[in-house]
Amino acid sequence: MNEVNPTRREVMQLGVALGVSAVVPDVSGAELQETPFFLQDVADGKLPKVDDRIPQEPAVAVLASVGTHGGSLRMLMAGPKDTRMIVVYGYARLVGYTPSLDLVPDILRAFEVEDNRVFTLYLRKGHKWSDGHPFTTEDFRYWFEDVAQNPHLSLSGLPISMLPQGEGPRFEVLDETTVRYSWKKPNPLFLPDLAGPSPLYIYRPSHYLRQFHQKFAEKAALDILVKQANQRNWAALHNKMDTMYRDDNPDLPSLEPWILKTRPPSDRFVFEKNPYYYRIDTAGKQLPYIDRVILLIADNKIIPAKTGAGESDLQARYLRFDNYTFLKAGEGRNGYRVRLWRTGPGSQLALYPNLNVSDETWRGLMRDLRFRRALSLAVDRHEINQVIYFGLAIEGQNTLLPQSPLYIQKYRTDWAGFDLREANRLLDLIGLKKGSDRMRQLPDGRPLEIIVENSGESTEQSDVLELIRDSWRRIGIKLFAKPSQLTLFRRRVFSGETLMSIDKGIENGLATAGMSPWEFAPTTQQQLEWPKWGQYYETKGEAGEAPNLPSAIRLKELYAEWLAATSHDEHAQIWHEMLRIWADEVFSIGTVAGVLQPVVVSARLRNVPEEGIYNWDPGAYFGIYKPDGFWFDLSEEPSKSASVAKTPETPR
């Protein structure tokens, strides 16, 4: 599915200036073919011919199978905000990850990196927005100068990932298709952020947005627009229209494979294929194959039932592992197949001892390495795996997954065996004495009772806690589960009221050396194990507390080193050091990872991989598998809920 490219990792290892560009497979034998969906419009002269619509150097997708055009892809979503998922799945990015997690040019024809400081981006000649207007470096300039640095539109200026150590880049437009960003310090966050599922957009459809910009629009005309849209000022209007990620403005030109056609509010959103899309297949057909994507909004609790009734052609969002048997039962009847993909978090659920808890006695204990190790050793992960996940998950610490190139088994297995004797020995060493009820007590005589709070969103958390409670009792520790509500839960953790919390493990279990290791160092308040230290970093010392645990300080230093490093080797080395500390210190207590995600795929939908990774970043869920190459095999007998069978035409 992916384009043929040299891997960036190899390139970076050389440590010198080197370009990466998409090698265009030979398609000279294949004539460009007009897309049936646009035949009428081309004949009527409403659209130019396909040769004039695609860039002069289109991206050529090497797909598992060359498909045919047509069909509508139906998906279920839980709310109008979910229109953004089409931008996530569509995954048209300046640079993007391949399924093997290499970073390659995508919208860009090529890019060059010098020392992780100077980035030169080459656009495709003749690339056009979905309304046919040329996509040029002017769109980059507009964002950099007139949006990101306009105090009305962007209160805090450039985004963090463009400010390594607080300094912005020098921006140059070299010609119509070349831009260069040069920083004084290395900026390893730049490219991964461009490739994110919710990417850093460093360009805007300037020809469209100008009409809402004070600098370009005529004042009288703009005032009328502001008034019509019921906005307070032009900046609010500009922000409302400029929703490239949220994707709720059907007028906003786009580069994505499918373009929104429905004006909100609605319970059914129709996206149609982008006539100016930049990718073609090896047979000379313009992608995407699928004509329309239709999002139906339904309550998230009913989505598994609707999916089981065959009302979705491609669904993973809002399906959970415990829906698997139900979905499987409907397979034959409703013409779909259920696949199981791995998920990306480092642990499905992990316990986070709060190192910033307000109570002093508890804080001392939580910061005691032996205590955290003892708690981890007393978790029977095998039992959790067997009882709740049918033994299909991977047991161990909350760290990277085996699919990551940085994975070493010891990171996952250290202090993650089930060893009650050793756990008891460690607790005895700390001096936590057992009382008359054979339960341990704190040094000040209070009973050692740990209240584990959670956001109360799923019963899964309570089930896991129930199992841990039994094994912890055997080392003399009482566990109580306290479900709460998401906002309240986070607030209590942040303020240090919560002793311990249970939540998802680290997000990116698939990290490569080039991806930021921020999750392993105190960098944000969102980290439940050290919210105050994270806040300190996030606010540059204005709020929170400075870390005072040597290992945490070391992690923070290593993170800073990673940001300043320029070569792949340095990055990998720092990663390993951080992972080793993380595994050794047991800052969070992992349970099991790689829990399977049911993915329901219509039996007629082709090119969806049998096995995949369902992950947010890197991954963009279906994004790295490039859904523009998915196609419907219409020759097969349509099922009863045929998606392609005569859907009434959408007014265009």
Added chain:
Amino acid sequence: MLRYLVHRILIMIPTLIAISIVIFTIINLPPGDYFSTYIAELQSSGEAADLAKIAALKMQYGFDRPLWQQYLFWVGGLVQGDMGYSFAYNLPVNKVVGDRLLMTFIVSFSTILFTYVVAFPIGVYSATHQYSWSDHILTLLGFLGLAIPSFLLALVLLYFANVYFGISIGGLMDPRYLNRPWSFDKAVSVAAHLWIPVIVIGTAGTASMIRRLRANLLDELQKQYVVTARAKGLHPLKLLFKYPLRVALNPFISDIGSLLPHVISGAAIVSVVMSLPTTGPMLLDALRSQDMYLAGSFLMFMASLTVIGVFISDLALAVLDPRIRLQAGRRQ
């Protein structure tokens, strides 16, 4: 009577003001606001929120100002017909609510009709045939209807309707008719989907209505005037409809007050379960995500309808029941 009318209308104003204060306070009671809930949600699902953009939005909507100012701002808008702005939908509240009101009205109206059509004959029948075996069976059915949680009934019906009739799960029409102008096919599709929510929402209401009608009617049937009429040889049916039934209807008239807001809000829980495009799920969502103008303005709208509904039912009662009119006269 006129003075009473004016008095009643005037008293509605302080009532509504009091309600608006209560609504605004309660919505603002939970810690945080829409944006903090939104950020928490995004971050818990691993997505990064654009904090700078959110800070700009907060300022734009005056979240940094004191609460009383925000309240006045909101109420000021309401008086001028501006219901505020929904953050979740990124649209003015009027637009968000507009589409759903019609569907809610269709569902609720059909439900009320269903309730009356089913409950009335059964109620009358089981009152006049008290303690017969048929009364017992109908009573049993009625209690079952009351006792079964409606969301459970909804799930079961949805499943079987899908398996045996091929009706798409949830929603009020086949997905392909959404966003399309009304046509005959669309109306048919709505009708095919409508019966499940109507039965589910209606069942509980039907059961309680049967019980109330039966009890009221039984009270009346024992009374002297019925015995007299019967002794005079009036036809039993004519007797029933002309006297005791009319008296037994009083509670239903006073129900109108609560009926009006019900028609607009729909049955929230069932609607959520069946993912009906009505206002109930929207309100629930707005409250959960603290989308304060959407929730507040909509609650205010419902409160106004309740106040008006109570007013109408009071008037209707006074017109229909001579005993009540006497009392009102005495007060004047």
